Amino acid sequence: MPDRLAEALAELAAPAEGLQQNWHDVARRARKARRRTAMALAAAGAVVLASTALAVAPTLLRSNAVAFMRTVAIEPTGAPPAVRRAFAAHRWAGRPRAAASLATTHGRAVLWVAPLRGRGWCEGLQLPRTRFTGRTITCRWWSGTNGPFGGGFVGPALFVGRAAVTDGRELRLRFADGSSVDVPTNDGFYLYRVAERRLIKSEPRALLLREHGRVIGRLRLSSLYGGPLAAGSASHRPGGVDLARARAVLAATTRAGRVAIFSAPSKLAPATCWWLWIRRGTYDSGCVGNDRDTTSLWRVVATRVRVRSKVLWLLWGRAGSDFASLELRYQDGRRVPLARKHGYFLHVVRGPERVRGHRPALLVGRGANGRVLRRQLLLPFAWAPGP
């Protein structure tokens, strides 16, 4: 897990591609700003008055919700010493209460909360096998301008936070297919993981706060995989590979050209390198030490990539030798074994498999005894736009 986070952070691409600098525009704006200074001052006064009026109105309208979010009604409960110590060390936090919990593979995760001097709350997510410290705790001072949703992490599968679920209100999670599920809350706090069977069918799109059936608040979640396709820009094959010993391990013919996984030993270290080749370019690559090559290696890449105006849906990767079999599961319940060669696999998702409801949604790896070793959701396919 630490490796995955470090890699993800290191690979965060600058998201401002496409923006062009324009200093003349800065100069023009500066001149315009100077000309408007007097007018802006007058307008600013008007805006301040107007915005004050606008800010006050909703605050008054939502006063019950604001009061709700500023207090914690859950009674103090027993808490492990580490949790008690962490909250006690916080300057403003009250005693901790268990607001919600969730079963995980390693034990229960518990959301601990505490009042914040009548002006908000503090929260900390206690995870199995993880130390709970002062840094785990986040405190939120609440005001009327904060809206009905507060804090916490929101992810494709995991939802943690608080909403102004006062009497008569309910919190629901709506999916792209129009369905929705009830999100259980305790004093507005929620710790909710979407069931895998739901995730593979449709994508969460919004948290809805409803009052007597009417939606009064909405926290929209943009589509993770519905936007532009992966850039698909060509990269380079790993440096230092022994090209004389390179070989195409797996290959497939697609509308965009030949797709192949090449493999070659490294000349720089006892490692094996590989790269994904599409038509005339390398699209992904990597190396792994030979000592890591056999067991518990699990690299799964599901992506949609545009190559010469053709959109390819590709599933490729590598699984260590402790994986005796790989199985591809579809949204419609079909299960198909996935062939490997020297640990690599490559699957091109074609026509009928791209139809919503029939797409590949899950890859399951089993050991020799049939036990499931790893599962990987294929959300870029399951949640892709289209019919």
Next chain:
Amino acid sequence: VGADVDELESLYRDRFRAFAALATAVVGSTSEAYDVVQDAFVTAVRKRRAYRGDGTLEAWVWRIVLNKARDARRRQRLDDLDPTAATNGHHADADVRLLIARLPARQREAIFLRYYAGLDYAAIAEVLGISSGTVGATLHSARGALREVMEVADA
């Protein structure tokens, strides 16, 4: 003391992409990020005499860009926030971006400055007005929070 317009122009031309990357990450859309950067430099030009020279000019401008981005984000209604709008098609990053978008503001900004803008700890400290040690602690906390959520989401 005070900044020179030529210096500001030079800084703009050299570092536009980094400024735009940070602004995009904070406000969530490239179109708004462009306005944030432009407006930040308009402010820098108009208030250049207020630069007292007690830090680097670049850090002073970073602070303006960050404040402009914060203002722009604050103007957005909460339910219109689009924490993954900045994915720009790099889907492998989307989960991490989503999680970052939900971090407390200080941690989120430290992550942005470190990983989007590529600033070192000293520069981040100058921009955020905190010590380098606090920058390290903040980034440590942010990474820890991200790691925890990734673990639970995967569990």
